[in-house]
Amino acid sequence: MASEFIPFNRPYTTGKEQGYIQDALESLHLSGDGRFTKLCHQWLEQRTGCAKALLTHSCTSALDLAAILLDLRSGDEVIMPSFTFVSTANAFVLRGAIPVFVDIREDTLNLDERQIEAAITSRTRAIAPVHYAGVGCEMDPIVAIAKRHNLRIVEDAAQGIMANYKGKPLGAIGDLGSFSFHETKNIMSGEGGALLVNDPTLGLRAEIIREKGTDRGRFFRGEVDKYTWQDVGSSLLPSDPTAAFLWAQLEDAEHITSERLAIWERYHAMLAPLEQRGLLRRPVVPGHCTHNGHLYYVLLPQGTNRDAVLGKLWEAEISAVFHYVPLHSSPAGRRFGRTHGDLAHTTDLSERLIRLPFWIGLQETQQQRICETLGAILGR
Structure with missing residues (x-):
């Protein structure tokens, strides 16, 4: 099925x-x-x-x-x-x-x-x-x-x-x-x-x-x-x-935010075991910052083929995506901007980041399926 x-x-x-x-x-x-x-x-x-x-x-x-x-x-x-x-x-x-x-x-x-x-x-x-x-x-x-x-x-x-x-x-x-x-x-x-x-x-x-x-x-x-x-x-x-x-x-902003934070927290708890196994890194929120549950991303280990991981998720009917291509590496960025330093973290982290499905109404069972599928892909 x-x-x-x-x-x-x-x-x-x-x-x-x-x-x-x-x-x-x-x-x-x-x-x-x-x-x-x-x-x-x-x-x-x-x-x-x-x-x-x-x-x-x-x-x-x-x-x-x-x-x-x-x-x-x-x-x-x-x-x-x-x-x-x-x-x-x-x-x-x-x-x-x-x-x-x-x-x-x-x-x-x-x-x-x-x-x-x-x-x-x-x-x-x-x-x-x-x-x-x-x-x-x-x-x-x-x-x-x-x-x-x-x-x-x-x-x-x-x-x-x-x-x-x-x-x-x-x-x-x-x-x-x-x-x-x-x-x-x-x-x-x-x-x-x-x-x-x-x-x-x-x-x-x-x-x-x-x-x-x-x-x-x-x-x-x-x-x-x-x-x-x-x-x-x-x-x-x-x-x-x-x-x-x-x-x-x-x-309805307070309700919307609380609903999103609940989804974020579920992801964070479900993915903790994968982080402990070294299969990914979860987001970091400093104690003095109150975030709003805007998105949930994970960072794959260095050397992981992100495109292959995303492809496997799509095969499992899960729409996960990457995020920004760094501006300094783009044609317009090179034309109009300049770079200070080597931007090592920008290059490395942007290539390892995956955003998971996130919207109000996303069910706990759906999140479990997403996390279990991701764990199975990364654990191979």
Whole structure:
């Protein structure tokens, strides 16, 4: 008898999305910054403590907005990990800046804060830490480095909503932060994102850039008698029906996070025996980090043929996948960026990583099958 196929991801809905979207349609405010957008902004600001939250089309758009806010010029440099999605680098490359790729930590796979300072030059303008798998980077030393060198911090917290570093929400620690609400994320709206403005001095300009470079927001608040072109900008507002979908998810954020953490913990317990046998390594979460159960990955032993392992899992009707191809090894990364150091951990760990199926509704019996199948493959 054939086994049931286990997909890698299955988007979760709360059941309230359709009703809220209908409310948005009936309000006849279908463009951005309607009632549901404002509800999402309020939730994000209250949950994170940021000075201003602004919904965007995507986390990519939020990073684009952040890069414009930094007034980057051609030749400026931004320090970031190579083990990240292309949007982290693209946002700055589009402004003419150069991504400077620094290695990741062996334990959390986050930007190695111990290597940042040596990568700083007279052209460095910002640091872009990426919180991998919803586990916080070591932000205290990163903030200290930024202060010493008068640098901005843009947190790529695409995977980090509802997660904390030493009690501080990810995305709300640096000058600017970004969330993703893509359908693969814990809290989602299909496509979507948000910029968190933590430096209050950047709030009004962020609003203007997001509104095509106009002071339209001030006009609707009655602060000016007409709105005009004030600055460089773009159209970065999602529609209010999209925000309505997101609002249903944000209202249920605590439940969604607890469900995902339960799945994560089951994986972690089931895979402990395989780690003890040396067949894999489980994720590491420092004690001062509260993660959000975004994903569950394992690291295969060095020398293991990852493609063969993934192929065997697919044959068993289990959709497991790898993750980022390091940016420094890509054609565009070599063209637009530069590398600091040998990035040994980035190269090694990225080639050994497998992400396991993870979605709300994944049953314990399915997880057992995944772990038993993986153990059988690796134990041969």
